[in-house]
Amino acid sequence: MKLLSKSLFSERHRRLFALVRGNWLKLLLAMLFMLLMAGASSAIPFMIKPVVDDIFISKNATMLKVVPLAVILIYLVLGAAMYGQEYFLGWVGHDVIRQLRNSLYDKIQDLPISFFQAERTGTLMSRITNDVSIIKEMVSSAITGSIRDLFTIIGLTGVIFYRDWKSAIAALVVLPLAFYPIVRLGRRVRRVTTGTQEVRADLNSFLHETFAGNKIVKAFGMESYEKERFAAKTRKLFRLEMKAVKAKALSSPLMEFLGGVGVAFVIWYGGSKVIAGTSTPGTFFSFMGAVLMLYGPVKKLSKLNNTVQQGLAGVDRVFDILEQTSDIRDPACPVAIPGGPHRITFNDVYFQYxxxxxxxxxxxxxxxxxxxxxxGMSGGGKTSLVNLIPRFYDVTQGAILIDGIDIRAVAVSDLRQQIAIVTQDPILFNDTLRSNIAYGKPDATDAAIEAAARAAYAWDFIQKFPDKLGTNIGELGGRLSGGQKQRICIARALLKNAPILILDEATSSLDTESEALVQKALGNLMRGRTTFVIAHRLSTIGYAQRVVAIVDGEIVEQGTHEELLAAQGVYHKLYQMHFNGDDAV
Ligand SMILES: Nc1ncnc2c1ncn2[C@@H]1O[C@H](COP(=O)(O)OP(=O)(O)OP(=O)(O)O)[C@@H](O)[C@H]1O
Ligand SMILES: [Mg+2]
Known part of the structure; x- marks a missing residue:
């Protein structure tokens, strides 16, 4: 119990309770129904005495009518209270889950790219699905459930004391003895649960990866390898779950035994009093009934500790994420960026992951x-360099300026508003072509979307789909070809119409026709914008006023295509290796 109360008062649990408290009205109603339930439950053994003493022994005819009617009434109240309690408890529990999921998702969305690179997608998904669920178990079936069981225990104990307080004290002595092992076992449950939640998260990541990358699994004939890996993970989960089952299952027999000892004592002690004539059979059975009924809620309360310990493991995993802070933050007083086009300056920039x-x-x-x-060569730092402009990462040293203002002095959203990006891999969402093109501009008109799609040379193929712009493109744009995906990404950037453009050209080669279309689309996109283009094709370089060669994170050469060729340096070598014969400017 001490362990429980200590952990209940940490900052995390206070925040969790704040969520529960937000539903105070529902909680209050639930508690009211619980009180009713507890009262009705306690009334049942209370009624045993009139049954035995008035009906069986005194043969009282009035009581024969009154008592059954009273019993029906008690059970009606019990049923109604049970429904009300379940309903309002369910409400509170599910609402807490909803709020936690939303704050987790909001938090994760706001965390910087570096966070996503450190965590696995499936693991993050698991926090929002699995971990939050075990917290719900705790909140609805446990914290609140305990109130009901506690009230029932109080009511039944009242009956016991009312009937025979001396026997009551003796019978209740065994109860505290039960708590020590329960707390010990609960601690174990919490430890094991942390393990199972980790394995569950790992399982989720694994599923995510092997389903999303299933083409490669099949292409390399790795089905049985992946099946074996999956089986190993479920085996590990099974072992851990069994540990939790063992710890949880141990608390029940323990309670059974202690309960049995209590009942045996009541029979011996109470029975001897009835024989001696100092007590009536009615009192005895009423007392005995209450003790037997007491046993259920006490057992539930002992199980509750397990549920709470499990939930607390979930709370830790959820709050580990909620308490993360982002290093990419808005300044206290953001400076406004003047209208475009913009000048971008890198001042002696150093960067490391x-x-x-x-x-x-x-x-x-x-x-x-x-x-x-x-x-520059692969791995030289080109993508890393352009990632600094929208502050996906912050520079380690030096500064990047937009029109002479440090980008860390402006609001992040304001900065990103100025930038359109076409990434090295086309990233699209499972939605219609229209929504994908209008991503970031949900109020764009169909005419504007069409204009962007035309300039991106995507309009022709869009027209060939039966649903046109309304066509769903599948997960990550899986129903489009490589070149089509790229052109949709270009249309998306065109529609954003931002004054700064970052273009990380895809290295994958397209057939000559789509290559030519993509190139023309890029040409349209770059016009009039301050552009950083990571070029893998000579035709793209042809648009640039200046070429910068980056080797190992340093600028080794810069100038026009012709100047660099004439210099016979790194660029010349790259040109020989990659561009020669490939393309014409
Ligand atoms: N998230 C990351 N964490 C740690 N290191 C990284 C991360 N991303 C890239 N790197 C490292 O930074 C270096 C530069 O990578 P970068 O992606 O900038 O190269 P690049 O010039 O764009 O190459 P390419 O032409 O192949 O796209 C590489 O050595 C890479 O291993
Ligand atoms: Mg790159």
């Missing part, structure tokens, strides 16, 4: 409306 420096002293200045092409 962990300990290894990725960018080392990048200094760059891209004038309003200029197009800058970034080239």
């Amino acid at each position: 962990d300990t290894k420096p990725i960018l080392k002293g990048i200094t760059l200045d891209v004038g309003p409306g200029d197009i800058l092409a970034l080239v």
Whole structure:
């Protein structure tokens, strides 16, 4: 019990209770019904005495009518109270779950990209589904359930004391003895639960990955390998669940035995009093009935500790996420960004993800409306460099300026409003073509969507779908071809019509026809915008005023395509390797 009360008062649990308290009216109603239930339950053994003494022994005819009617009434009240209690408790429990899920989702959405790279998608999903569920178990069936059981215990104990207080004291001595093992077992349940929740999360991640990447599983003939891996995980979960079952199951027989001892004592002690003539059979049976009925709620209360311990393990896992803080924050007094087009300046920028420096002293200045092409070997830091502009990550040293203002001095949303991005892999959602193109601009008119789709050279293929813009493209755009996906991403960026453009060109090669279409679409997209384009194709570089070659996080060369070719350096080498014969400017 001490363990329980100690953990109940931490900050996390206070926050959880705040959610419960928000439903105080429903909670109050539930408690009222519980009180009714407790009262009706206690009335049942109370009625045993008139049954035995007045009906059986005194043969009182009036009582023969009154008592059955009273019993019917008691059970009616009990039934109605049970329904009301279940309903309002369910309400409170499910509402807490809903609020927790929403705050978790809101929190996760607001956390920076680095968070998503550290956590696995399936694991995060598990926090919102599994962990929150065990908290609900705790809240609705336990915290509130305990009130009912507690009231019932109080009512029944009242009956016991009213009937024979001396025997009552003796019978209740065994109860505290039960608590020690219950608390011990509860602690064990909590520890095991943390383990099972971790394995469940891992299972979720695994499912997410192997279902989403099922094409590769099949292509490499890894079905049986994945089946074996999955079986190993469920085996591990099974073992842990069995540990919890063992700990939970142990508390029941323990309670059974202690209950049995109590009943045996009552029979011996109460029975001897009836034989001696100091008590009536009615008192004895009423007392005995209450003791037997007491046993149920006491057992529930002991199980409750297990449910609470399980729930607390969930609370820890949920609040671990809720208490995360984002390093990418708005300044206290954000500066407004003037109207575009914008100048972007990198001032001696250093950046690292962990300990290894990725960018080392990048200094760059891209004038309003200029197009800058970034080239370099794979892993050189190009994507990392452009990711700093919308503050997906913050620089480790130095600064990035937009029109002379440090990007950390403006509101993040304001900054991102200025930027349209086409990422290296096309990322689309399971929705219609219309919603995907209008992502970020939900109020865009069909005419605007069409114009963007036309400029992205996507309109022709959209027209070929039976549902046109209303076509659902499947999870991650799975029903579109590679080139079609890219063009939808370009249309999306076009519709956003932001003054800064970040273009991470896909390395995958397309057939010449869609390649040409994508190139034309990119040309439309870059026009008039301050553009950072990571170029893998010569035709893209052709649009740029300036080319910057990045090797190992440093700028090694910059100039026009012709100047760099003439310099016979890194760019020339890249050109020989990648672009030659591939493409024409
Ligand atoms: N989230 C991350 N955490 C830690 N290291 C990372 C992370 N993302 C990238 N890196 C490392 O940073 C370096 C630069 O990666 P980056 O993606 O910027 O290269 P790139 O120039 O865009 O390459 P490519 O042309 O292949 O796209 C690589 O060595 C990579 O391993
Ligand atoms: Mg890259």
